[in-house]
Every structure is written in C-alpha cells, then in structure tokens.
Amino acid sequence: xxxxxxxxxxxxxxxxxxxxxxxxxxxxxxxxxxxxxxxxxxxxxxxxxxxxxxxxxxxxxxxxxxxxxxxxxxxxxxxxxxxxxxxxxxxxxxxxxxxxxxxxxxxxxxxxxxxxxxxxxxxxxxxxxxxxxxxxxxxxxxxxxxxxxxxxxxxxxxxxxxxxxxxxxxxxxxxxxxxxxxxxxxxxxxxxxxxxxxxxxxxxxxxxxxxxxxxxxxxxxxxxxxxxxxxxxxxxxxxxxxxxxxxxxxxxxxxxxxxxxxxxxxxxxxxxxxxxxxxxxxxxxxxxxxxxxxxxxxxxxxxxxxxxxxxxxxxxxxxxxxxxxxxxxxxxxxxxxxxxxxxxxxxxxxxxxxxxx
Numbered sequence: 001x002x003x004x005x006x007x008x009x010x011x012x013x014x015x016x017x018x019x020x021x022x023x024x025x026x027x028x029x030x031x032x033x034x035x036x037x038x039x040x041x042x043x044x045x046x047x048x049x050x051x052x053x054x055x056x057x058x059x060x061x062x063x064x065x066x067x068x069x070x071x072x073x074x075x076x077x078x079x080x081x082x083x084x085x086x087x088x089x090x091x092x093x094x095x096x097x098x099x100x101x102x103x104x105x106x107x108x109x110x111x112x113x114x115x116x117x118x119x120x121x122x123x124x125x126x127x128x129x130x131x132x133x134x135x136x137x138x139x140x141x142x143x144x145x146x147x148x149x150x151x152x153x154x155x156x157x158x159x160x161x162x163x164x165x166x167x168x169x170x171x172x173x174x175x176x177x178x179x180x181x182x183x184x185x186x187x188x189x190x191x192x193x194x195x196x197x198x199x200x201x202x203x204x205x206x207x208x209x210x211x212x213x214x215x216x217x218x219x220x221x222x223x224x225x226x227x228x229x230x231x232x233x234x235x236x237x238x239x240x241x242x243x244x245x246x247x248x249x250x251x252x253x254x255x256x257x258x259x260x261x262x263x264x265x266x267x268x269x270x271x272x273x274x275x276x277x278x279x280x281x282x283x284x285x286x287x288x289x290x291x292x293x294x295x296x297x298x299x300x301x302x303x304x305x306x307x308x309x310x311x312x313x314x315x316x317x318x319x320x321x322x323x324x325x326x327x328x329x330x331x332x333x334x335x336x337x338x339x340x341x342x343x344x345x346x347x348x349x350x351x352x353x354x355x356x357x
Contacts, residue, residue: 088162
C-alpha cells in the first residue's frame with residue numbers, strides 16, 4: 001500500500017482502531033478484511049488532523065478563541081465558529097500530509113480504467129455524540145472529482161468539529177477540546193440505481209429472526225434523511241425470503257449530475273413509484289450481506305447498502321457502512337430472566353446460534 005504515516009487504505013492489513021480511524025473508517029476496514037463487498041477507499045487518519053492543527057499553530061488559535069466563551073451567547077459562538085472553520089480552510093496543509101494525500105488519491109484512481117468520483121465522509125472518534133454534528137459525523141460530500149476538490153472537503157470535515165452546535169455541546173457538557181480529532185473516509189462513489197438501509201433485527205419489536213430493508217431509487221441519502229417513503233421489506237433471516245412488503249411512493253431520487261459534478265434531486269416517474277425497486281434476487285443479496293455483517297461483528301447491525309448500476313449482476317450489491325443496532329440490543333442484554341433461567345433475548349440468541357446465523 002505504500003509507506004504512509006497519515007493514510008490507511010481500507011484493504012491494508014493490520015489492526016483498525018477507532019483512535020486512529022474513527023468509527024466509520026474502522027468499520028469499513030473491518031468489513032473489507034471480512035471479505036464483504038465494500039467500495040475501495042482510504043482513511044485520512046486522525047494523525048493527519050492532529051499534525052495539521054499543531055504544525056500550523058491552529059490548535060493554539062482555537063484555544064485562544066474558545067477561552068472564556070459563554071455557550072449561552074449564541075451570536076458570539078457563531079462568530080467564533082465561523083472564524084475557526086475559516087482558518088481550517090485557509091491554512092496551508094503541511095507538505096508531508098499533502099504529499100501523502102496526493103499519493104493515496106492517485107493510487108486509488110489507478111485501480112480504475114478512468115478517474116472515478118469519490119465520496120468524502122467524516123469518521124468521528126467519540127461514541128457519545130449528538131445526532132448531528134458534534135464531531136461532524138454526519139458530514140458527507142458526494143460525487144467529488146479531482147485531488148484538489150477532495151482535499152478541500154477533507155478539510156471541511158475537519159472544520160465541522162467546530163460548528164456552533166459542536167462547540168456549545170462540548171462547553172455545556174464540560175468536554176475538553178484536548179485530544180479532539182477526526183479521521184476522514186475517501187471512497188469510490190457508487191453510482192446507485194437503488195440504495196437504502198437494512199437492519200438485522202426488526203426495529204418495531206426487536207425480533208432477531210427478521211431482517212428489515214428500506215429501499216428507494218437512486219442514492220441512499222434520500223432514505224437515510226427520510227425525504228422519501230421507501231419500500232419496506234421484512235425478510236426471514238433463515239430462508240432469506242420476503243415475509244412482508246409495503247411499496248413506498250419513492251417520489252424523488254438523488255442522482256449524479258455530470259454538469260455540476262455533483263448530485264441532484266429529481267422526480268421519479270409515476271410508473272417507477274408504484275413498483276418495488278429491488279428484484280427478488282437483489283432482496284436476497286442485500287439480506288445476505290446484512291446477515292454476514294451481523295455474523296462478523298457478533299451483534300445486530302444497521303447497514304447502508306447500494307446497487308451500482310455500472311457493475312454486472314451478482315457483483316453490484318455493495319456494503320457502504322455497518323454499525324451496531326443499539327436500541328433493541330441494549331434492551332435484550334438487560335432482559336430479565338424467566339424462572340427457567342432464560343429471558344426472551346437468551347431464547348432468541350440460542351435459536352439463532354442453532355440455525356447458524
């Protein structure tokens with residue numbers, strides 16, 4: 001993979017720690033190592049962020065700007081946030097980091113016959129984050145082309161550590177900025193015909209014998225953000241067959257736009273709205289990947305997946321992310337045993353072990 005200090009390719013052998021890679025990138029490295037179909041890419045590690053803020057003097061400037069800041073003074077917090085984020089985008093990246101990034105970007109592109117667009121996603125190192133932007137873990141930039149554009153958006157991910165909300169959250173909860181860091185994923189963009197999410201547990205009742213898939217046309221951001229009503233499918237985890245389905249309206253889709261080199265929202269024509277956006281074989285393939293992810297991590301998973309329109313059938317179902325399901329898993333672990341010594345969670349776990357999930 002090359003001798004890198006600030007870069008880690010997803011398919012590079014070795015341990016994948018959250019301290020170095022953040023949660024998202026560590027998961028992608030683990031999934032790749034498990035042989036799951038993850039689009040290729042690399043992580044700009046937390047070492048790059050730390051070196052950037054220290055070598056440029058930005059760490060000291062951030063400390064100065066945050067000193068004595070009142071989290072209740074919204075106007076001042078917004079002003080400080082804007083100043084810090086502007087510094088992230090204006091300061092020169094040290095040659096060692098910039099050089100490694102250029103080498104890694106070129107090495108990734110050399111895997112393909114022509115330059116491919118990429119996605120840039122922040123990868124937070126902390127787990128106790130609010131749902132939006134304490135560490136920018138929701139920041140995702142799609143369909144980027146060219147080394148310079150990608151590098152700029154890596155810095156935007158770094159800068160998202162200092163949104164107004166992130167600053168207020170840390171101040172209000174007495175969380176120090178010392179040691180704060182972030183990794184960033186740079187990954188081949190998937191040209192998704194269909195995409196969505198899948199959970200290896202029924203989110204409505206905690207049933208671990210069921211996989212639930214939400215699917216819509218285009219990129220999965222419309223499903224994740226809740227801007228469309230997706231197809232909702234319940235899959236038997238053993239047989240991988242559909243037990244229930246509800247066809248969503250799927251009135252819009254997010255698709256690539258060559259002119260803007262980005263992503264645009266467009267209406268889905270009426271005839272596609274009323275039909276399922278996955279074939280039976282694709283449903284089985286998505287469910288099988290979700291099941292493999294659950295088996296690899298040893299706990300129920302919440303995955304993001306996509307079907308790449310540029311790849312042949314049988315190779316086009318890709319895994320974009322896998323994270324632990326937390327609500328029902330936590331409840332199951334805390335389940336009260338029955339008089340026979342087995343709670344519902346224990347019975348379910350025993351059954352799933354017997355059927356070789």
